[in-house]
Amino acid sequence: MTTPHAATAAELLSTPEAWADMVRWHQLMGEIRRDVPVVRLEPEGFLPFYAVLRYADVAAIERDADLWLNTTFSVLGLEADKQRLIDSGLPLPRTLVHLDGVDHRDHRQVANDWFKPGSVKKRQARIDEIADSYIDRMRELGGECDFARDIAQPFTLRVIMEIFGVPDSDEPLMLELTQGMFGAADPEFMGDVGDPGEVLMNSIMKFIEYFNAITTDRQQNPSDDLATVIANGEPGGCPMGDAERLWYYIIIATAGHDTTSYGLAGGVEALLHNQDQLWDLRGDDSLAETAALEAIRWTAPVRHFMRYATRDTEVAGVPVGEGERVLLCYPSANRDETVFDEPDRFDVRRPNADRLLSFGGGTHYCLGSQFARREIRTMLSRLAARLESIEQSGPAEWSHSYFVSGVKHLPVTYRFR
Numbered sequence: 001m002t003t004p005h006a007a008t009a010a011e012l013l014s015t016p017e018a019w020a021d022m023v024r025w026h027q028l029m030g031e032i033r034r035d036v037p038v039v040r041l042e043p044e045g046f047l048p049f050y051a052v053l054r055y056a057d058v059a060a061i062e063r064d065a066d067l068w069l070n071t072t073f074s075v076l077g078l079e080a081d082k083q084r085l086i087d088s089g090l091p092l093p094r095t096l097v098h099l100d101g102v103d104h105r106d107h108r109q110v111a112n113d114w115f116k117p118g119s120v121k122k123r124q125a126r127i128d129e130i131a132d133s134y135i136d137r138m139r140e141l142g143g144e145c146d147f148a149r150d151i152a153q154p155f156t157l158r159v160i161m162e163i164f165g166v167p168d169s170d171e172p173l174m175l176e177l178t179q180g181m182f183g184a185a186d187p188e189f190m191g192d193v194g195d196p197g198e199v200l201m202n203s204i205m206k207f208i209e210y211f212n213a214i215t216t217d218r219q220q221n222p223s224d225d226l227a228t229v230i231a232n233g234e235p236g237g238c239p240m241g242d243a244e245r246l247w248y249y250i251i252i253a254t255a256g257h258d259t260t261s262y263g264l265a266g267g268v269e270a271l272l273h274n275q276d277q278l279w280d281l282r283g284d285d286s287l288a289e290t291a292a293l294e295a296i297r298w299t300a301p302v303r304h305f306m307r308y309a310t311r312d313t314e315v316a317g318v319p320v321g322e323g324e325r326v327l328l329c330y331p332s333a334n335r336d337e338t339v340f341d342e343p344d345r346f347d348v349r350r351p352n353a354d355r356l357l358s359f360g361g362g363t364h365y366c367l368g369s370q371f372a373r374r375e376i377r378t379m380l381s382r383l384a385a386r387l388e389s390i391e392q393s394g395p396a397e398w399s400h401s402y403f404v405s406g407v408k409h410l411p412v413t414y415r416f417r
């Protein structure tokens with residue numbers, strides 16, 4: 001059965017280009033969400049799925065890890081690309097996101113301590129230094145830059161690569177491979193290849209080569225970095241499998257920066273249109289924390305994850321059969337007007353900004369959320385304190401991807417105080 005909204009919802013959720021115009025996206029998706037909570041879709045080339053659009057339903061599914069499993073295919077993708085990956089013999093995704101039950105719990109335990117609020121807090125001084133080095137970079141650029149490309153992206157990349165133990169000389173490679181993984185359909189990230197499925201496979205192959213060398217090195221020469229913890233990790237007391245180890249590295253190396261970079265750049269883009277809110281951040285650290293949460297609610301850079309029903313059930317009255325799958329639509333849930341007052345207004349004082357669903361929920365709740373919040377908060381408050389003025393000097397551009405996407409170019413002109 002198809003609903004009247006199916007064609008529009010399918011276009012919005014499964015076409016990479018639809019994510020390049022977020023004003024249109026939110027306007028159309030808002031109309032659908034207010035009308036129907038769940039839409040069954042079967043876009044050409046994809047297996048069918050139910051798009052879950054409202055806050056309460058996304059949150060309830062996130063909380064029930066017995067009824068809803070993640071499985072190996074937790075991200076929407078073309079069947080042809082999936083088949084090509086299976087046929088290639090490359091290790092299929094086994095990141096934390098793709099694991100369930102005890103397996104997931106034991107693997108998450110391996111790196112968990114590094115991401116706890118107390119551990120992340122200890123890194124604040126270093127996050128401040130890295131933020132300052134990129135603010136200095138803005139000064140060097142002489143009053144004009146692409147904030148997304150020149151500042152947000154390298155800043156968030158450096159923070160995570162430093163704890164990971166990847167030298168800064170390898171950062172361009174990490175960036176290229178991440179964009180191949182998350183934004184494979186964006187023409188700007190495709191290079192000469194021209195086929196998103198191939199870009200994705202090339203990225204996986206290069207990651208394998210890179211991280212195999214890291215494993216050998218960290219097993220022979222353990223260091224005090226996160227790569228050493230993963231190389232020698234023993235989930236449930238047993239050595240980690242090769243596929244799980246590889247994908248552990250990959251999720252930290254990828255999820256750790258593109259997401260946060262899009263949250264920061266998209267937050268700055270919103271603040272440029274709400275200048276009074278930007279200047280209110282000067283000297284008010286607690287407001288900067290709410291502003292960071294609001295930026296992450298507003299941008300929702302992870303566009304979805306999938307869940308699979310372990311038995312016949314229903315979502316908001318719509319029957320979902322055993323083995324069928326739902327798409328948790330975070331950007332839509334974050335604009336649900338039954339939870340967020342005037343959800344399409346950016347508000348650094350939003351009283352319930354901390355109810356955002358951008359980090360998911362339940363057992364898979366984003367491992368790196370504390371880093372993301374601190375990085376964005378730190379950059380916003382330091383920028384507000386030092387800048388005298390900042391203006392957008394050209395159109396912002398969003399990347400084309402229905403998995404992880406956001407502002408990839410944000411031309412600005414500015415003066416320091």
Ligand code: HEM
Nearest residue numbers: 096097255256259260263302359360361364366367368372
């Ligand atoms: C604004 C930035 C970020 C956003 C919006 C974001 C979003 C998400 C979402 C939606 C999930 C899945 C949650 C679920 O299924 O319930 C997730 C999981 C995860 N994130 Fe993030 N993330 C961000 C930053 C980070 C950072 C900085 C790291 C650091 C390495 C990170 C590492 C992870 C990992 C390892 C998982 C898997 C957790 C699990 O399945 O147990 N993320 N993230």
